Amino acid sequence: MKLAALLLLVMAPAVFAQDLRRSGFDDMSRETQAMQRDDLQNPxxxxxxxxxxxxxxxxxxxxxxxxxxxxxxxxxxxxxxxxxxxxxxxxxxxxxxxxxxxxxxxxxxxxxxxxxxxxxxxxxxxxxQSRGLPIAPPDDARLQPYRTRGEAMYRQRLGQLDLSCAQCHDQRAGLRLGGSRIPQGHANGYPLYRLEWQSLGSLQRRLRNCLTGVRAEPYPFGDMALIELELYLASRDEGMTLEAPAVRP
Incomplete structure (x- = not known):
């Protein structure tokens, strides 16, 4: 019984990420949500x-x-x-x-x-100009090899901490790390203003931050590996609302 309960706890976030997707907006405080909603407050x-x-x-x-x-x-x-x-x-x-x-x-x-x-x-x-519209990745067969490599990278353990994107944002989404809730890692708000940065930044900046966080060598801006990961994230976010410019903690 205990083993079944433990397996349910481990598996639940992954199911949650696929069937009940949550934007990072949903995990923010009411104050930060209000900042994003109000164009006069949104940095x-x-x-x-x-x-x-x-x-x-x-x-x-x-x-x-x-x-x-x-x-x-x-x-x-x-x-x-x-x-x-x-x-x-x-x-x-x-x-x-x-x-x-x-x-x-x-x-x-x-x-x-x-x-x-x-x-x-x-x-x-x-x-x-596209804020409020659903994310709609192109149905283009030429993109598939790149998207497949992006998904492989999303699931690959990296860095000295030996962690993958999926381990944090699928398996542990909704749990807490250092007092902060782990988001599902959807990229539907970029470019976005991050309170931690006190500035606006691109999705590639965030991806490079994550690589540094697991103590892996970050790819240079514009590197094809980052584009491939962006492609996979876009397919993962398909149908979610574009929020740009979003605000995040």
Whole structure:
């Protein structure tokens, strides 16, 4: 009887993660939830506003602004579909990479640095246009090998602590670690403002933090391993509401 109860305790979080998915929003305090709900209190909206200004500003004297090709309304739904396959590069790219590719190909402008204020602002602005929509990963067979590798990485034990993403965010979701509730690890709010960072950051920043947390060598920003993990997380989050810019503890 005790063994059965123990097995139920271990297995329950994994079932919970699959059938009763919870956004990180659901595990926050009422005060932090209120901060996210109110655009006047949500610090991430500062990046959205900066992104709106950059959207209308040509990157160079002879360049063309993003708004010269795309209206804000035309961006609705775009963020829900990334990472997506790029036919020219013949590989998947995430939303920030797509923004940089657009700058290079159409605006003849230098790419923005990973995690730079301007790139985060533009990504936040584009993602914000899709707030409230369900995450809808592309049904593209070309993405499947990358997604499969991303799932393998999600389940792989890593680092000196020998832990996998699944062990924390599937098997132990809802339990507590150091006084904080372990979330299910859904990526439906990025880019988001994290109170711990006192800043806005990308999903790749968070993934690198997790790798450091298990004492593993983090992959560089933009590395294909991180894109593959993003792809798997998007499929795991399919149908969940996009919250960008979310707020998290």
């Amino acid at each position: 991430g909206m500062l990046w959205v506003q900066e992104g709106a200004a950059l959207w209308a500003q040509p990157p160079a004297a002879e360049g063309k602004a993003c708004s010269g090709c795309h209206t804000a309304a035309s961006m609705r739904g775009v963020a829900t579909r990334y990472p997506a396959f790029d036919a020219v590069l013949q590989r998947p790219v995430n939303l920030s990479q797509r923004i940089n590719l657009c700058r290079e190909r159409r605006q003849k402008s230098a790419p923005l640095a990973h995690e730079s204020p301007d790139l985060l602002a533009l990504e936040s602005y584009v993602a914000h």
